Amino acid sequence: MKxxxxxxxxxxxxxSNLQEFVALSFWCNKGIGFSFSNSVRRSGGxxxxxxxxxxxxxxxxxxxxxxxxxxxxxxxxxxxxxIYSSCDLVKKRLLWSSLLELKEKFNDGDWIxxxxxxxxxxxxxxxxxxxxxxxxxxxxxxxxxxxSRLVDIPCKGKKxxxxxxxxxxxxRIDRFLxxxxxxxxxxxxxxxxxNRDVSDHCPIWLEIDNNxxxxxxxxxxxxxxxxxxxxxxxxxxSKGFRVEDRxxxxxxxxLRLLKDRLRWWNKEVxxxxxxxxxxxxxxxxxxxxxxxxxxxDLNIDILKERKEATxxxxxxxxxxxxxxxxKSRIKWLKEGDSNSGFFHKVVREKRRRNHIGPIxxxxxxxSSVMDIKEEVVHHFSxxxxxxxxxxxxxxxxxxxxxxxxxxxxxxxxxxxDEVKEAIDGCGVSKSPGPDGFSFLFIKRCWSFLKExxxxx
Numbered sequence: 001m002k003x004x005x006x007x008x009x010x011x012x013x014x015x016s017n018l019q020e021f022v023a024l025s026f027w028c029n030k031g032i033g034f035s036f037s038n039s040v041r042r043s044g045g046x047x048x049x050x051x052x053x054x055x056x057x058x059x060x061x062x063x064x065x066x067x068x069x070x071x072x073x074x075x076x077x078x079x080x081x082x083i084y085s086s087c088d089l090v091k092k093r094l095l096w097s098s099l100l101e102l103k104e105k106f107n108d109g110d111w112i113x114x115x116x117x118x119x120x121x122x123x124x125x126x127x128x129x130x131x132x133x134x135x136x137x138x139x140x141x142x143x144x145x146x147x148s149r150l151v152d153i154p155c156k157g158k159k160x161x162x163x164x165x166x167x168x169x170x171x172r173i174d175r176f177l178x179x180x181x182x183x184x185x186x187x188x189x190x191x192x193x194x195n196r197d198v199s200d201h202c203p204i205w206l207e208i209d210n211n212x213x214x215x216x217x218x219x220x221x222x223x224x225x226x227x228x229x230x231x232x233x234x235x236x237x238s239k240g241f242r243v244e245d246r247x248x249x250x251x252x253x254x255l256r257l258l259k260d261r262l263r264w265w266n267k268e269v270x271x272x273x274x275x276x277x278x279x280x281x282x283x284x285x286x287x288x289x290x291x292x293x294x295x296x297d298l299n300i301d302i303l304k305e306r307k308e309a310t311x312x313x314x315x316x317x318x319x320x321x322x323x324x325x326x327k328s329r330i331k332w333l334k335e336g337d338s339n340s341g342f343f344h345k346v347v348r349e350k351r352r353r354n355h356i357g358p359i360x361x362x363x364x365x366x367s368s369v370m371d372i373k374e375e376v377v378h379h380f381s382x383x384x385x386x387x388x389x390x391x392x393x394x395x396x397x398x399x400x401x402x403x404x405x406x407x408x409x410x411x412x413x414x415x416x417d418e419v420k421e422a423i424d425g426c427g428v429s430k431s432p433g434p435d436g437f438s439f440l441f442i443k444r445c446w447s448f449l450k451e452x453x454x455x456x
Contacts, residue, residue, distance in 0.1 A: 005205070006050060006051050007048065007049065007055070008026070008049040009047075009048055009080075009115055010026060010048075010049070011045075011082065011083070011116045012044060012045060013039060013047050014044070014045050015038065015045050016038050016040070016045070018036045018045070018047065026047065026049060027049050031051060031053055032049055032052065033050050033051075033052045033057055034047060034048060034049045034050070035069055036048070037062045044084055046066070046067040047067075048067060048069055048082050050069075054073070055072065055073040056072040057069050057070070057071045058071060058072065061102075063095075063102075064098070065084055065091065065095040066081050066084070066095065067081070068082065068102075070109065076109070078109050079102075079106060079109050079111045079112070080111075080114075081102075081111070081112070081114070082114065082115050083095075083113055083116060085115075086118065089137055089140075092118065092137070092141075096140070096141075096144040099113065099148070100144070100147055100148060110179045110181050110185075111148075111150065111178075111179050112177070112179070112182060112206075113148075113176070113177045114175070114176040115174065116162075116173060116201065117174070117175065118173050119134075119138065119140075119173060120171055121142045122138060123138075125171060125172040125173075126170075126172070127160065127169070127170050128164070149179065149180075150177035150179055151177065151183060152177055153176060153178065153188055153190055153191050153206070155172070155175070155190065155192070155193050155204075156190050156193070156365070157193040157194060157365065158193040158194070159172065160172050160193075161174035161175070161204060162201050162202070164200065174202070175191065176204065186208050188208055188209075189209040191204050191205065191206050192207050192367075217436060218259045218262075218263070218436035218437075219436045220262070220436055220438045220441050221266070222428060222440045222441075224265075224266070225444060231445075233261075233265060235448050237257075241253075247456045248456050250452055250455065251456050254452060255435055259435075359372055361375050414454075416450065416454055419453065419454065420446065423446070424443065427439060428443070
């Protein structure tokens with residue numbers, strides 16, 4: 001992995017005056033840049049190394065327990081922080097507070113943090129040492145991750161990152177935390193914990209995979225109906241499809257074609273949601289500034305424009321929050337409840353769990369897309385192979401029989417009122433199958449969908 005790595009984070013160098021030739025000796029490669037923070041006597045010390053051809057470092061920054069660089073990559077701005085936390089809880093709190101303040105202050109780029117946090121999130125990340133004395137530590141560390149709005153990407157390889165000399169204690173105190181956008185833009189698939197050598201800490205790689213894993217599943221967003229133009233768009237597109245064949249094939253094909261059109265509509269119209277919210281805030285503030293300059297009698301036109309901007313802002317914000325609620329799939333919250341921070345947390349955790357990273361197979365760890373796909377197919381196909389042996393038989397068993405009239409009733413075609421009653425009895429956010437269309441979509445569009453559904 002070393003040859004494919006663009007940047008290294010090294011903690012606890014224990015070097016109080018790092019010379020250039022020493023820093024570059026850590027990575028035998030040409031065109032290397034570095035930034036460092038000296039140790040205090042034989043304690044601490046941080047070093048960041050990077051390939052100058054892969055990224056452009058603009059500046060560096062440092063504080064108690066961290067060293068960071070600000071860099072450009074593919075015309076995007078990033079902040080990368082190398083962490084070496086103290087074991088003392090008071091100093092940890094100061095470090096976490098400093099990092100949150102920095103992230104809030106410098107919000108013009110995407111953030112990545114990695115290193116030795118000297119803390120675990122939960123009981124399963126520590127073994128051989130009591131959690132009683134570290135319970136508050138874990139709660140506060142988890143709160144820090146939540147407040148930072150960074151994602152703890154799933155680990156593959158070894159379960160723990162630190163092992164005591166006697167092997168009686170082990171913990172996962174080292175990790176990467178990254179913002180959602182980095183996961184998507186870079187194609188982050190996980191963090192891989194490798195084998196250690198002379199150190200009591202294991203190396204960790206933040207793994208990037210830009211390979212194509214296949215099409216992303218479609219998911220109908222109920223708040224699309226908030227747009228006045230959406231329903232006419234869906235009706236027009238649905239009625240315009242010309243598909244001839246069996247009823248089940250026609251329904252499947254029309255929904256497939258409609259998905260493509262909805263993806264286009266979502267990108268062109270609904271995809272501007274974040275931008276519309278930001279523009280709403282800007283328009284409200286512009287209105288406030290203009291009203292401040294007015295005399296005693298406020299301009300009616302300016303008041304009207306500001307009122308319209310406020311209305312648009314709250315409408316777009318409500319749609320965005322409802323979209324987060326639907327993505328989080330929280331069932332026990334009432335319709336209309338609003339807690340964007342909570343929904344963001346749930347969505348991040350779902351995305352974290354859904355990541356596919358390297359998997360452990362009988363032949364070792366697999367990381368390429370093709371290898372993982374082949375292993376998954378092999379695993380499940382082996383479960384459905386016919387095993388030689390005696391199959392169970394139903395010979396000699398007498399079953400109760402239904403009457404001819406009952407048989408006829410069971411085989412009759414469903415009536416429209418029966419189908420409609422079943423649909424009306426389902427929750428609006430439920431999906432009847434893997435096609436991704438919610439029951440709200442079926443209910444709202446039943447007037448022009450029912451013909452194809454009844455032919456199914």
